[in-house]
Amino acid sequence: MPPLPRSAFVTSxxxxxxxxxxxxxIPPLSxxxxxxxxxxxxxxxxxxxxxxxxxxxGIVISPDDDAxxxxxxxxxxxxxxxxxxxxxxxxxxxxxEATAVPLAAVLRSALPPGLRMDxxxxxxxxxxxxxxxxxxxxRATLRKLLGEAGFKMAERTGRVEPSPALPERGTTEWVVLxxxxxxxxxxxxxxxxxxxxxxxxxxxxxxxxxxxxAGAKRAALRQLVRRAAVRLEKRPESAxxxxxxxxxxxxxLRPFSRSAGRVVDLGGTWVWRxxxxxxxxxxxxxxxxxxxxxxxxxxxAPERKAVEGLVRDLRWLLPSGLSVAPYHGALRRSRGSVFExxxxxxxxxxxxxxxxxxxxxxxLGAVCVVDEPNDAHRAEPGFEGVPIHVRDLALRxxxxxxxxxxxxxxxxxxxxxxxxxxxxxxxxxxPGNWPAIRVVDMRGTGATFSSALLDECRRGxxxxxxxxxxxxxxxHATTVYCKGCGAQRTCPRCxxxxxxxxxxxxxxxxxxxxxxxxxxxxxxxxxxDFVGLTAERARTDLARILGEPVGLLTANVREGEExxxxxxxxxxxxxxxxxxxxxxxxxxxxxxxxxGSVERAFRVLHGxxxxxxxxxLVQTRMPDHYALRAAxxxxxxxxxxxxxxRLRSAGYPPYAHLAAxxxxxxxxxxRRAVESDLLPALEAGVEASELTPFAASGADPVWRVLLxxxxxxxxxxxxxFAARQVAKLGKSxxxxxxxxxxxxx
DNA sequence: AGCACGCCGACT
DNA sequence: GTCGGCGTGCTC
Numbered sequence: 001m002p003p004l005p006r007s008a009f010v011t012s013x014x015x016x017x018x019x020x021x022x023x024x025x026i027p028p029l030s031x032x033x034x035x036x037x038x039x040x041x042x043x044x045x046x047x048x049x050x051x052x053x054x055x056x057x058g059i060v061i062s063p064d065d066d067a068x069x070x071x072x073x074x075x076x077x078x079x080x081x082x083x084x085x086x087x088x089x090x091x092x093x094x095x096x097e098a099t100a101v102p103l104a105a106v107l108r109s110a111l112p113p114g115l116r117m118d119x120x121x122x123x124x125x126x127x128x129x130x131x132x133x134x135x136x137x138x139r140a141t142l143r144k145l146l147g148e149a150g151f152k153m154a155e156r157t158g159r160v161e162p163s164p165a166l167p168e169r170g171t172t173e174w175v176v177l178x179x180x181x182x183x184x185x186x187x188x189x190x191x192x193x194x195x196x197x198x199x200x201x202x203x204x205x206x207x208x209x210x211x212x213x214a215g216a217k218r219a220a221l222r223q224l225v226r227r228a229a230v231r232l233e234k235r236p237e238s239a240x241x242x243x244x245x246x247x248x249x250x251x252x253l254r255p256f257s258r259s260a261g262r263v264v265d266l267g268g269t270w271v272w273r274x275x276x277x278x279x280x281x282x283x284x285x286x287x288x289x290x291x292x293x294x295x296x297x298x299x300x301a302p303e304r305k306a307v308e309g310l311v312r313d314l315r316w317l318l319p320s321g322l323s324v325a326p327y328h329g330a331l332r333r334s335r336g337s338v339f340e341x342x343x344x345x346x347x348x349x350x351x352x353x354x355x356x357x358x359x360x361x362x363x364l365g366a367v368c369v370v371d372e373p374n375d376a377h378r379a380e381p382g383f384e385g386v387p388i389h390v391r392d393l394a395l396r397x398x399x400x401x402x403x404x405x406x407x408x409x410x411x412x413x414x415x416x417x418x419x420x421x422x423x424x425x426x427x428x429x430x431p432g433n434w435p436a437i438r439v440v441d442m443r444g445t446g447a448t449f450s451s452a453l454l455d456e457c458r459r460g461x462x463x464x465x466x467x468x469x470x471x472x473x474x475x476h477a478t479t480v481y482c483k484g485c486g487a488q489r490t491c492p493r494c495x496x497x498x499x500x501x502x503x504x505x506x507x508x509x510x511x512x513x514x515x516x517x518x519x520x521x522x523x524x525x526x527x528x529d530f531v532g533l534t535a536e537r538a539r540t541d542l543a544r545i546l547g548e549p550v551g552l553l554t555a556n557v558r559e560g561e562e563x564x565x566x567x568x569x570x571x572x573x574x575x576x577x578x579x580x581x582x583x584x585x586x587x588x589x590x591x592x593x594x595x596g597s598v599e600r601a602f603r604v605l606h607g608x609x610x611x612x613x614x615x616x617l618v619q620t621r622m623p624d625h626y627a628l629r630a631a632x633x634x635x636x637x638x639x640x641x642x643x644x645x646r647l648r649s650a651g652y653p654p655y656a657h658l659a660a661x662x663x664x665x666x667x668x669x670x671r672r673a674v675e676s677d678l679l680p681a682l683e684a685g686v687e688a689s690e691l692t693p694f695a696a697s698g699a700d701p702v703w704r705v706l707l708x709x710x711x712x713x714x715x716x717x718x719x720x721f722a723a724r725q726v727a728k729l730g731k732s733x734x735x736x737x738x739x740x741x742x743x744x745x
Numbered sequence: 746a747g748c749a750c751g752c753c754g755a756c757t
Numbered sequence: 758g759t760c761g762g763c764g765t766g767c768t769c
Binding site: 014016017019025026027028029030031032049050051052053064071072073728 | 753754755757
Binding site: 019021022023025026051052053054056152 | 758
């Protein structure tokens, strides 16, 4: 059972408030709590507090009993509907420290997104103003009628104060069945599917939901409107909170309930190596176990699509009487009501993307991180969201809120799985099917495609099966290796693969650089080449040789989906169903220069095997590579045992922590910021790489410094320090992005 | 001397 | 985020 919550009410007269101004320049400030507010102010409360005489919004982050001899201002008011839980505040404070992101920015991501921060409450209107006391008015309206100076005066004198509003409800288009004669739909299967689905909803159904349920396009619906079988109408957007519908389907969850029960009953962090096909049932079992103890479950999935799939599955898997809601960016305005339901405790299961990781839940019982190693679980630094992997937030939340945390993946990230983390493991579940494996040794061949590969494609095509060809991700840093012997250019100091930056080979760890040379150091061959077969090239070459159209599936391109042979990036091949899967260039995966590239290679190969029904063919010049061998056997523990010591000796997470500082600006200013400000200020135990030029995207050159330490908080402190220094230089100075423990360097 | 402008630090 | 203080540099 989770521990009882500590008393959240603040007894002290002074509290520390983090104003919601995202800058490194304003630390949390102390304010007095006036008597009439003591009942309402607690850790997590959203309050109005003055800064330079202006009322601002902030979150109470702690009591402050020993607040020096300061002449403190009073907290002006408490904003209802917005407060966070004490536990979420604690996790936010930790996340701010861990990521070097201002606390205000982290707190914002725990508040409902789409919050209208430009709303003001009319406290005491001047005579003649067209507003009533208590009315909510937009800032723009106030400015227009009062003028800039008049508005500021109104703020200063306390006639208005900020009062953020939850996003207003929008409207949704609904389909309603019309009375009367049904049209003849014998030759219109799509329309028929729509009608059958719609008959289950006598009161109508939102268009988007009906279309996805019936698997139909808008065109089919339009036909039905024309035939007067249905009509469309706008209705106020309803909260996307769904009742569960499962009846007597408990049998499907039974194989999972024992493990799920352990997570919920014992708490703590768990990994469960489970194939993707079972995630919905595993999550449902956890949610069911939590709901039996009257607790809520937070499910975190990497993308919107995965969220929606899980919501759909959970509706049917969980017994009726529970509620499930999705939460992701695309839901826009309707997120407000989900936020509210989660916070007040009326929602049983919330399934969301990383934007939901910090959402306050009244009685959090379990957190599930679905597809744990997926990079999409982490926001890119500099974009919306806190640049930290959801798994790290979930672990911390579980600890603070006394909730069980379950990470699901057939191959958890090693930074999670490392035994030093003392994370418990549930009995792994084997994939239902493992294909026959064929490894083609490409040593001594200059060809891209072996005859075995081409035979396999032809066989697949002739027997009517689908063939999936895994190509590498596009635009990733490549390395250089010898096509004769398979030897790779490595850093003489670190023995890690060198990455290509223009005509330079650069070590991602120590910034050692050398020029590319055309000859192999090992065998003298001149067949030194860039690693990496791009998806487009694989597609055109294969199509030419096979004399057969070949499809292409990547994040940006979807072409020829009906083809028998399809080249795709790992994600799209893993999600598909294939008779035969081919990895034509395993080496570019195994030889990647990044710290996680071997781990990623393992996942791509393991995942490729998992998505092949009959056969997996892999071309390589390193047939004995430990990661390749372990992946093709589906042996994750063997891989972890081999790879973890490598991570340790290379000084990568979880054994050491990195902060990647990316500066943008003229060389001189960047050098000054790094060499005279940052480097002398580094704590003992934090080492810095040299300042290296980095691929520039805009007008200004981009530079990168890596900080490394065994102590995670030391690198993030250094990162925050750099951010503060650069913030002081203002617009004229360089810009910096801090990425603590990036998934990739 | 008097004023515009920009940088810097304080604000609790 | 917003303001005021202060230095610089230019003008009357």
